Amino acid sequence: MFGHLDPKKETHCPIRDVMALASDKWSILIVLYLGYYRTLRFNRLRRKVYDISNKVLSERLKTLERDGYVSRTMYAEVPIRVEYALTDFGHAYLEKLLDLTEWITQYSDTIMAHRKSFGK
């Protein structure tokens, strides 16, 4: 249950090395939107994940693709068409994320209230 906290550590930590690359704010939003819309092209995805820049979206997609969460399909049309979608693994991750995001959404107001009252 807490196996990944093993003090024999220093070797390979799944949280630092693996999870951290897919659990940041932008990656989570990308996975959620790809989960909801099934497939999205670059610019449409960017408009869904509002406030993300081309640069960061491009970087995050590359990492998510490299680690097996996302597939990238290029169609040699004019103009070029590129579609992003979740892989099966990405869908499994989506399930886990949805569980977490639903929970946090449920308690979001509580946290915001705590945050406000804390400064005093």
Place this chain on the structure above:
Amino acid sequence: MFGHLDPKKETHCPIRDVMALASDKWSILIVLYLGYYRTLRFNRLRRKVYDISNKVLSERLKTLERDGYVSRTMYAEVPIRVEYALTDFGHAYLEKLLDLTEWITQYSDTIMAHRKSFGK
């Protein structure tokens, strides 16, 4: 299920505003270690969450305390003693995190393998 993705957006996104502050690499590790050891003093926690700096640990703890995940108890001893622990809410979050980290740990090797084979 995908309620937080509502395109009416722009107002308040629980993922951007709330979850992002507790789901980064360091915050996750802090919550996991506090979950495992129940209470930890600053320096001991820092040694558990190896490679974290005083500065970042201090900052993350403040945010986690402000948002209600962590409690900070100061004992006016000499030298001063400060104990950090999860709140009830922090424990509930821990449950969710454990579910996610267990899953990612299970697939960690798969991801690493995919990562290696991807460059080719």
Place this chain on the structure above:
DNA sequence: TATAATGGTTACTTTTAGTAACTTGATTTA
């Protein structure tokens, strides 16, 4: 008398994130 431990803070450097302009090639609009 020097060292280490307590829980941090401060100043500085490096890495990451964010901004805005630009690319290439073809098509639509005025």
Place this chain on the structure above:
DNA sequence: TAAATCAAGTTACTAAAAGTAACCATTATA
């Protein structure tokens, strides 16, 4: 016919975050 538009990004630059290392006061230990 010339200008603007869209596709999917890239590039150069700036701002923000993370990481490094020294330091603070107090007290016990060697």
